[in-house]
Amino acid sequence: MDKTVAFFGLGHMGAPMSFNLVKAGFRVKGFDPVADLLDHACSQGVERCVSPQEAVKDAEFVISMLPHDTAVESLYIDEERLLDEIEKTSLIIECSTISATSSKRLISAANDKGLQAIEAPVSGGVTGAAAGTLSFMCGGDDSSVKRARVILQHMGTNIFYAGTAGAGQTAKICNNMLLAVHMIGTAEALQLGVDNGLDPKVLTEIISKSSGSNWSLQNYNPYPGVMENVPASKHYAGGFMVKLMSKDLGLAQQAANASRSYTPLGSLARNLYGLHSLAGNEELDFSSIQQLFQESC
């Protein structure tokens, strides 16, 4: 079973991740309930499985990349009950962005059955997935995370150890909440400058070298024309969609609610992305929040 991987979820993220494993010489046994996604993956060297149960047979690693809590819990625990099928020597690497609560439930249930399991949500988007430059924010026991490095290194460049079960998911939503906050803040600051006569390129140049500097401004500038090759200069196509950012901000607020933490800017960010989404922009890149601050034509 050496170098055999079961891979669940072959969508925008999962597909390119699995292809990188194929290239690295792994035998990748794939499953996805959506026929088109499975077909596409199999055309790139993934081995077709007709059921989740078939996929996990002889798999050293079980990797999943799914859209939400329910999908994950359904696969492993509630419906497909995969925890009963997975080989005892396998390592489960759950890469979906889901609630820490749900992630802890999975890891705990796996451990109860004598299985190793970690969470490893990613950042880096579709581009990072294709290039094999994702960041993984891992949570679970230390030795399992160490074991996972062998395979994660073929899909990403940064493999962080955040702490015990749930810590990886928490790190991910803290990062993305902060990203949303400085993306919106950057859009506001650039618009305020432009409305007062500044050139957005000049303003970006100045702030980049000053204390207002941040990743959104410098690497993913939301003002059209300031940077080449970012979504803002391509009508906000591609990238990290508004609806995905909204989902992550919802997870952050869910966590804040449960731990009685207060995040006034993070809460407002969820609401602003939500309103932007309701206005029909959920498929645009998340830097399109710039448009919220501009007169619509």
Place this chain on the structure above:
Amino acid sequence: MDKTVAFFGLGHMGAPMSFNLVKAGFRVKGFDPVADLLDHACSQGVERCVSPQEAVKDAEFVISMLPHDTAVESLYIDEERLLDEIEKTSLIIECSTISATSSKRLISAANDKGLQAIEAPVSGGVTGAAAGTLSFMCGGDDSSVKRARVILQHMGTNIFYAGTAGAGQTAKICNNMLLAVHMIGTAEALQLGVDNGLDPKVLTEIISKSSGSNWSLQNYNPYPGVMENVPASKHYAGGFMVKLMSKDLGLAQQAANASRSYTPLGSLARNLYGLHSLAGNEELDFSSIQQLFQESC
């Protein structure tokens, strides 16, 4: 008059700025209505003047570093009417952080009298002022800003040209508004992580290498103990005081109001810093906003 400078405002910022000019070989004629400040400056090589009018005599450069619009307008236009006394060949370099409206009024009034004038608000704080590593965000006509470089280079390392009169002030408040937003956002994200069991150092490490990264997190971390030598690890003493950040956020909102720009996070940042200030923290460093999100003892 070569290398002679009139310097107005010898407080926390103005004093060390003037000392750097003394060290660079300038004759610095100083004035401040507060006797103690003037005494202190004169003990470091600044030449004592008994009136603003005396100070500007033979000065090639007139530099001011004052607390607000009224102080600036009073000095040059309304009370002391210094614009009538300044040598026609002088260059006025107004370094205070004031409203763009007030700054434009000064530069326009100076130009009307045949005087060269620019605005050059700074960032870098007391530390930068002492070390001569300030950033200047200049606004005014291009040639005057070029002429100013000769002297600004002895007080700072970055000399930005933002655009015509008012643009320097606007760049400054856009930067500081964005700084406030990511400082608060960073404090929220770190607290949310800690409340859910993460180590703030580990979380800082992860986000620093991810898309949530920003100047506050990386250079001025607000969580006590994460970084050495920042205010957070010195009981939030020193640094850039809450009341000064509050002032800048007020200027940003004043500008947004006038240009009908909308800055929901920037507005909320002004309010949160204001509430923090009302609670008795106005003399603390602005990274103390972390405390707003923690249970008070």
Place this chain on the structure above:
Amino acid sequence: MDKTVAFFGLGHMGAPMSFNLVKAGFRVKGFDPVADLLDHACSQGVERCVSPQEAVKDAEFVISMLPHDTAVESLYIDEERLLDEIEKTSLIIECSTISATSSKRLISAANDKGLQAIEAPVSGGVTGAAAGTLSFMCGGDDSSVKRARVILQHMGTNIFYAGTAGAGQTAKICNNMLLAVHMIGTAEALQLGVDNGLDPKVLTEIISKSSGSNWSLQNYNPYPGVMENVPASKHYAGGFMVKLMSKDLGLAQQAANASRSYTPLGSLARNLYGLHSLAGNEELDFSSIQQLFQESC
């Protein structure tokens, strides 16, 4: 079993509610795991039961007034499994303020076992509970709510029918979210007026007769001295505590998160009450939010 009631939860709200039933001639069989609360209730005519199971025997109505989801689900479903003990002819009236999700789970589980059950969260506070003037916001099937009126009328004056299971809880949190919003808004407006020289009584008088009018301003004015006999004029003692408002705002945000609804003011209200709570005010009346906008001594 006619006119026999099982009553669970004999705290600040439950105790006076149960006393009103005693006064109305009901046999009230009480249970609370906190001995002091049970003792106090029994001193006022409630019949002591040693277990939940004993309480429900022969009870026509089963009423519960508990602090959170877990307490309710534990009592009826997960731990005490009371649904298996309750008489088939009984009506369960669940008066706790809990999530609609949890409430639906209870009602559905009860119905599955052939039991009638409704939710009936209350508003009106401790004062209303004692005076028998509570409002009940009922959810569940129409005929069960009608049946409940017979007993609810002895504890409250308004018995609203909000809709099917969950609707009562939703109505409650919508009301309380809106209450929090206009309480904070009222505090802000009064403070803005006072800071600009107005008398808070005069301002209250004017707004009360104008379009800014609302329940907080008119019935529960948060500015000290404007009204007699409200918490603001009694150092914010008593009333509806900050921590209870915070709990309800958390439930509202949990619902908004689940239904992808956006409530920017409601979210900010949750955060402001949370920050006020962290600062040590959780036991004060919720109108004490006025203090957040005033300089602390």
Place this chain on the structure above:
Amino acid sequence: MDKTVAFFGLGHMGAPMSFNLVKAGFRVKGFDPVADLLDHACSQGVERCVSPQEAVKDAEFVISMLPHDTAVESLYIDEERLLDEIEKTSLIIECSTISATSSKRLISAANDKGLQAIEAPVSGGVTGAAAGTLSFMCGGDDSSVKRARVILQHMGTNIFYAGTAGAGQTAKICNNMLLAVHMIGTAEALQLGVDNGLDPKVLTEIISKSSGSNWSLQNYNPYPGVMENVPASKHYAGGFMVKLMSKDLGLAQQAANASRSYTPLGSLARNLYGLHSLAGNEELDFSSIQQLFQESC
């Protein structure tokens, strides 16, 4: 000159106000720089004046209803210098909604020239202006406000005395800020309810009789179909336009900035109305903020 009135500003509000004075038997000498507005007013009994100076001759009362600070200051002080033309026995009643700063400047300048002047901004909208049921929020000296009642009573039903110069303007913006807050809060609460399955009429009914009750919910419900004869049931046509609410919220923030008052909900309300305006809704009634929380088609 008894019962002779000079009236400046004959737009949406000023025209119907002036007509009520004509009906009450006053001689109304009107002026407006917009020819169409003046023509329309003259067709209803207002006497045409070709200049502001002509209008104030023999006028016992001078009334102005203008769009902003500049218009008011230009008329009385800076351009037309009307204060030099107005009869010494006249009473100036300035009804525009402007900043308290500007209003104080006018009243003080008038007093310096021996003239009586008050501010009397209104609430009640176009409907109230036509029906003669406006509310006036008066500021200035007490005796002048008393004298004004003689004429104000023909245009409105509530004549409030808020305090000295500026107090009327402050009361107006405090009221309107609070109105905006509970309008948005009401829209959020109704949408949250509807998204969770409630009928907006039932929810309105319940909250109206509970602690969440407020003027917006009860008199001007923003959810289409809940009330007849409100803008929400007429595609948000007519009423109090988004751009006018935005203007008032800007004045409130300007005042808060100047007095260092903090109004987190009021600030957010300004931003939300501003974003709604940018999205192309500035001519709709302000209750159309409901649409911000609904999916656009």
